[in-house]
Amino acid sequence: MKRGFTLIFLAILVLSTSVLAANETFEVQRSYDWLLAQGKSSGSFGDIIDTSLSYLALKSAGETVKTGLAIDFLKSQQNVIQKCLPRTNCKVIDTAVTALAFQKEGEETVEIDDWFKKAQSAALVSGKWYLQIIATGTGNCSISYLNIQSNQTKTFYASFIDGNLTNRCAYKKWLDIDKCFESGLIAGNPFLTLKVDCSDLGASHLTILYNTENSYYIIADEASSSAELHIQNGCFGIGFKDSCDYRSSLYANWALKVIGSETNTISYLTSNYDKTDPFNSAMMFIITGKEQYLTDLTASIGTDGSFANKNIFTTSTAYYANKFDNTKSWIETKVRPDGSWNGNVKDTAMTLFAAYPDASIEFPTCTDGIKNGLETDVDCGGGCPSCEGQTFICDKDGTCDADQGEDYTNCPTDCTSPAIPDHCSNGDIDSDLGEEGIDCGGPCLRSCNDQCIMDIDCELEGKNYCYLGSCVDCRDDSDCNPGYECDYNNDCSLISSIVECGDGICEDNEDSTTCPDDCPTDSPKESNLTWIYVLLVILLVGLIAVYFLVIKKPGNRPERTGFKAGPVKGFQFSPIGKGPGSEINNLDKSIKEAENILKRK
Secondary structure: OHHHHHHHHHHHHHHHHHHHHHOOOOOHHHHHHHHHHOOOOOOOOOOHHHHHHHHHHHHHOOOOHHHHHHHHHHHHOOOOOOOOOOOOOOEHHHHHHHHHHHHHHOOOOHHHHHHHHHHOEEOOOOOEEEEEEEOOOOEEEEEEEEEOOEEEEEEEEEOEEOOEEOOOOEEOOEEEHHHHOOOOOOOOOOEEEEEEEOHHHOOOEEEEEEEEOOEEEEEEEEOOOEEEEEEEOEEOOOEOOOOOOHHHHHHHHHHHHHOOOOOOOHHHHHHOOOOOOHHHHHHHHHHHOOHHHHHHHHHOOOOOOOOOOOOHHHHHHHHHHOOOOOHHHHHHHOOOOOOOOOOOHHHHHHHHHHHOOOOOOOOOOOOOOOOOOOOOEOOEOEOEOOOOOOOOOOOOOOOOOHHHOOOOOOOOOOOOOOOOOHHHHOOOOOHHHOOOEOOEOOOOOOOOOOOOOOHHHHHHHOOOEEEOOEEEOOOOHHHOOOOEEEOOOOOEEEOHHHOOOOOOOOOOOOOOOOOOOOOOOOOOHHHHHHHHHHHHHHHHHHHHHHHHHHHOOHHHOOOOOOOOOOOOOOOOOOOOOOOHHHHHHHHHHHHHHHHHHHHHO
């Protein structure tokens, strides 16, 4: 019995350790590296939406080279006259996300704003529109408005009987705007301002009402005898003046809010809002900041922190709207080994922009003395200054080209260390000689923030080189053995493209597509944890069954009965069966096999 409990305890301990080992630590640097690698020399990250979202993510984290190229690419896709995107068939969402990118970059958005104003369609076109006047006297009223670029003014005489208007086009206290002033006036104008002056009547209240079937909506209301009544009856379609599309209207409103422009589609968004769609709730909360939308969004969160049936893009948008406690943790469980989400730019860019905009990321720069990123030579080309006529610093030709700016600090491979004053190695702070710390600062070569001066300073740390004041394994790929590359941490790491396929181990950068021999399952790697839990449950059930059926089986204990005399039987040989000990050995073997399987995940 004791042995049975011991086996169960050990099995749980071993499998729990395997589960923890399988749950790798999330590295946001890898995700940004993946996204950065999707950028082309043209500045494109795919389509306009992918490029704009990638710009927002990378720019938020401090990247400067590929984001500059991305802005240039977006500009190249603008319509020459209207500045909408894409240039041959402008779309609302494409133009909206580009406006977000331009605003962040500090680019001009006035012309995009003008296009949005013209691209709107009238949302509420089938009902009736009324002007309600509450007054006690009689007299003239005037209404002025802008229609088709011309100012119109209508004057009418108003009288009341028992508080109701007597005009032919009136119904009780209401004037039918289409009948009294101009047919289709509001339906044909997504945003209209009516300047109403009923001072002669002693009017006390002016209201615009919208009626559809048995429902009435107050669109504008002023407690005054004269006022400007703003009628927001706009929506956005997929393209220019297309029929209303809710998702396009959400994106347009988000962009217009960010660039500081007026939005005229709130009536449409509010009347067509679906609180069961978490994307709608998230965007409405971003646009309006009203608590009712946050309440609806909170109600739709899953127990694991995800939204919309575990949709990455919607979940990231929800997290951008409000930083839910366990949503970020769920997001991190869905990242792929290569750092992407779902292997596509849109999901990865939106997730990084929404959840990790302030991450501390190391990006290639145009001044790091390394040919990296899209550069065609050291710190030039591919978004950096042109290589034409450039004098390169640290060309690594074995010669210290001092006349070209090379010295030991920016090119230690070509330039030897200069003479160091004796006091820079005496172990004291010689402040009178200009030192800022013990043997550092001032005339000493080593900065007080540096780990080292020369390569020899790094031997005790087990590193090979002193590079930019830090001890590192490598400065570039040439410092690593064949098959290895110098990664962003200046460590020599195995080049992913030559990871040995067929070694029986499913590496982080292998999957069922790139190496089916090692990764035979079609299930994504992120499901490993689920399989581990399933295996854990199965094994526990098996262990409990073995314990009760084998170890604690009543037949395994001699039955206590009185002595009964009987005939003496001859001794018989019987084949050796598989007793409890044999079962336990098989169980031990199963646990070891399970551990081997888990190690491959």
